[in-house]
Amino acid sequence: MRVVIAEDQAMLRGAMAALLDLEEDIEVVGQAENGNQALEMVLSLTPDICLLDIEMPEKSGLEVAERLLEMKHPSHVIIVTTFSRAGYFQRAMRSGVKGYLLKDSPVDELSNAMRRVYKGGRAVSPELSMTFWEVENPLTEREQEVLKLLSQGLSVKEIADTIHLSYGTVRNYVSEILQKLEAKNRIDALSIAEKMGWT
Incomplete structure (x- = not known):
């Protein structure tokens, strides 16, 4: 299995690469420190597996996964993250991601998950709650758009x-967002949406 690792923390990226390289059937062919670099690397190297961190500079792991899905790229994507947010997980599934693992997973769990994905299966860290499948984003696409613009500091008039x-x-729309998220105010709504990975 040829693997590209994308992780912005150099020490963690290096440790993951070193441990995975010890596995007989795994070869780390590239290491990226941001999303754009990861995308370029995947397109040029066509690895079997891409291990992508969610929160990286320039492009998030989810944005890279979405781009690869659009391009119908053959590489399988596994997200490795510290975030157990339902919204992130659901977005990952919609983006064609085949695995969703916690960064502190033991290396044998990670390598076994990679083998399962390589053979066409899926892999999710057992520690991650299966309620992820049940928590739906209550906001419509338009409400999400309004919320995103609110998060950029725009006023209602500027959004309009x-x-x-x-x-x-x-x-x-703002009133609906507050009601659906059971938020006290706009700042509270943004905080709730971010916590759930809905922004």
Whole structure:
């Protein structure tokens, strides 16, 4: 199995590569420190497996996975993360990700998961709650768009101008978002959505 590892923490990336290289059937062919580098590496090397961290500079692991899915790239993607957020997990599944593992998983768990994915299966860390499958994002696509613009510090009027809607319509969207997330205010709504991985 040829593997590319994308992880922005150099020490962790190096340790993972060194441990995986000890496995007889695994060869680490590339190491990337950010999302753009990871995408370039995967496209040029076509590894069997891409191990992608979620939160990286330039492009997140999920954005890289989404791009590879769009391109119908043959490499299998496994996400390695410290985040057990339901929204991240669901987005990963929609992005064609075949594995979702915690960074502190033992190396034999990681290598076995890679073998399972390589053979066409899926792998999810047992520590990750299966309620991930059940927690749905309650926000519509438009509400998510409004929330994203709120997170960028835009006012209701600025959001209305940006997405070409009336002030009243956007205000109603904000009200719906607060109600659905059971948030006290906009800041609380952003905090809840971020915690769940819905932003």
